[in-house]
Amino acid sequence: MGRAFLYSATVLSLFAMLSLAGEAGAQGCAMCKTTVGGPGDPLASGINTSIMFMMTMPFILFAVVGGWLTYMFWRSGPNTVGETGSKPELKVLTTEREGAR
Amino acid sequence: MARSSNTAVAHDLPLEQPAPPLRVIVPRDGGPDGPRRAQPVSNARVAIAMFLVAETMFFAGLVGAYLVFRVGSVVWPPPGLPALPLTVTWVNTILLFISGATMVSALRAIRRDDRRSLQRGLVATAVLGAVFVAIQGSEWVGLVSHGLRLSSGPYGSTFYTLIGTHAVHVVGAMLWVFYVLGMTWRGAYSKAAHDGVEVCAVYWLYVCALWGVLFAMVYH
Numbered sequence: 001m002g003r004a005f006l007y008s009a010t011v012l013s014l015f016a017m018l019s020l021a022g023e024a025g026a027q028g029c030a031m032c033k034t035t036v037g038g039p040g041d042p043l044a045s046g047i048n049t050s051i052m053f054m055m056t057m058p059f060i061l062f063a064v065v066g067g068w069l070t071y072m073f074w075r076s077g078p079n080t081v082g083e084t085g086s087k088p089e090l091k092v093l094t095t096e097r098e099g100a101r
Numbered sequence: 102m103a104r105s106s107n108t109a110v111a112h113d114l115p116l117e118q119p120a121p122p123l124r125v126i127v128p129r130d131g132g133p134d135g136p137r138r139a140q141p142v143s144n145a146r147v148a149i150a151m152f153l154v155a156e157t158m159f160f161a162g163l164v165g166a167y168l169v170f171r172v173g174s175v176v177w178p179p180p181g182l183p184a185l186p187l188t189v190t191w192v193n194t195i196l197l198f199i200s201g202a203t204m205v206s207a208l209r210a211i212r213r214d215d216r217r218s219l220q221r222g223l224v225a226t227a228v229l230g231a232v233f234v235a236i237q238g239s240e241w242v243g244l245v246s247h248g249l250r251l252s253s254g255p256y257g258s259t260f261y262t263l264i265g266t267h268a269v270h271v272v273g274a275m276l277w278v279f280y281v282l283g284m285t286w287r288g289a290y291s292k293a294a295h296d297g298v299e300v301c302a303v304y305w306l307y308v309c310a311l312w313g314v315l316f317a318m319v320y321h
Contacts, residue, residue, distance in 0.1 A: 046173025050165040057161040061154050068150070069142060076141035 145296040149303050156270075160311060163263050164318065170255035171318075178256050183247040185260070185320050186240055193236045194316050197271075200229035201309035204278075208302045214292035216285060223282045226305060230275045237268055260319060267308070267315055274308045277301050 036044040171177055178184055207222025241261075251261050281301045284290065290298050 042175055043169070043173035046169040046171065049172045050168040053168055054161055054165040057158060061157055065150055065154060072141040 143296055145300050146303075149300040153303070153307050156307070160266070160315075163259075163266060164315075167259040167263055167319070170259055174255075179254060181248075182253055182256055183244060183249050186243065187320055189236065189240055190316065190320055193233055193240075194312065196229050196236070197233045197309050197312055200226045200233070201306050203229065204302050204305045208295075208298060211290050211295045211298050212292060216288075216290070219290070219298065220282065220285055223278055223285065227275050227278045227282070230271055230278070230305075234268055234271055234275075237264070263315060263319060267312060270308050270311070274301075274305050277304060 032047065036047060038044065203222050203225040207219050207226065210216070210218030210222055249257050249260070251257055278301060281298055284297060
């Protein structure tokens with residue numbers, strides 16, 4: 001019940017945000033605006049390509065390293081002893097001292 | 102032997118009462134001394150992965166700068182400047198890829214506990230790496246004599262920066278291979294413990310793969 005409500009609320013909120021969003025003009029920094037002539041300028045194409053390339057790299061790296069780590073943990077299997085997240089148990093240890101008996 | 106009056110031995114003293122039992126909370130898996138889950142990834146592997154992530158972002162920045170000029174230019178290479186030598190570089194690329202294969206064979210050798218083959222593989226890798234750098238150096242000398250310098254605009258500066266940075270990485274990887282080779286002669290690695298060889302091999306293969314990307318982007 002609670003989870004279904006949460007999912008529904010999330011989907012509705014996303015739909016509302018996307019449908020109500022107004023148009024926004026793309027902004028560029030002052031340096032890019034003065035350097036790049038316009039949409040037909042080859043330099044604009046170069047800068048866009050470079051931006052797209054550098055923007056994708058962190059995502060690719062995160063996916064590769066995260067996927068590798070996940071695979072390694074998955075391959076190592078579950079714990080051999082005990083249950084994951086089990087509560088600690090209380091053990092009573094006795095001390096033995098020489099000559100104390 | 103007589104004892105003085107102010108000295109005593111242990112059995113003369115009154116016995117201490119036995120200490121109360123200790124109540125220790127021990128995790129169900131046996132605690133620090135109990136059987137543990139095997140570490141899925143060694144610390145060395147995680148370290149080299151993080152290092153390679155940083156290296157990749159560094160080269161991504163350089164390639165990004167190169168792309169701005171390459172894609173943003175109508176004519177590439179710019180008029181009056183020499184084209185890059187493709188045939189020699191193809192041969193050089195094949196040599197570097199062969200060095201990657203020899204490094205893999207060295208890694209497989211230590212996994213079989215075959216130290217002689219490990220040493221042979223490392224020596225072959227280092228020699229091929231040195232040949233790669235030497236050929237690239239001679240190629241640079243030719244390009245400089247044809248007028249392509251660091252000051253020859255974006256074409257020269259991006260070429261020398263990208264390819265030069267990679268060459269520095271190859272030299273660094275070679276030094277690492279020599280270090281691993283020295284450790285091998287001292288008997289440092291075995292079938293059970295060869296993390297040092299493994300991370301060195303990973304770095305060498307990374308440098309080889311990186312060259313493949315740079316060669317495809319810069320020389321074509």
